[in-house]
Amino acid sequence: xxxxxxxxxxxxxxxxxxxxxxxxxxxxxxxxxxxxxxxxxxxxxxxxxxxxxxxxxxxxxxxxxxxxxxxxxxxxxxxxxxxxxxxxxxxxxxxxxxxxxx
Numbered sequence: 001x002x003x004x005x006x007x008x009x010x011x012x013x014x015x016x017x018x019x020x021x022x023x024x025x026x027x028x029x030x031x032x033x034x035x036x037x038x039x040x041x042x043x044x045x046x047x048x049x050x051x052x053x054x055x056x057x058x059x060x061x062x063x064x065x066x067x068x069x070x071x072x073x074x075x076x077x078x079x080x081x082x083x084x085x086x087x088x089x090x091x092x093x094x095x096x097x098x099x100x101x102x
Contacts, residue, residue: 012044024048039065039083040073046090055094062087062094
């Protein structure tokens with residue numbers, strides 16, 4: 001069964017979609033205090049860090065997810081993916097961005 005987003009993660013996902021990275025980060029950090037290590041929270045926080053120029057922090061969170069058990073996650077109403085696949089994609093995007101910036 002895919003991992004379901006908690007209310008706080010829904011708030012964070014909405015904030016990310018609206019470009020409110022400060023609000024998203026705040027909501028995610030609050031949820032991580034309650035649910036430490038949840039891959040969907042770590043992946044969303046990694047995305048926030050990547051979008052706000054904190055590639056090193058994002059990379060660490062993606063690696064943390066890769067060090068955990070792979071969890072099937074709902075990406076949208078009709079799409080699912082494993083947490084490892086999402087983390088690996090995030091890492092590749094960071095590397096591509098780094099090479100492009102050089």
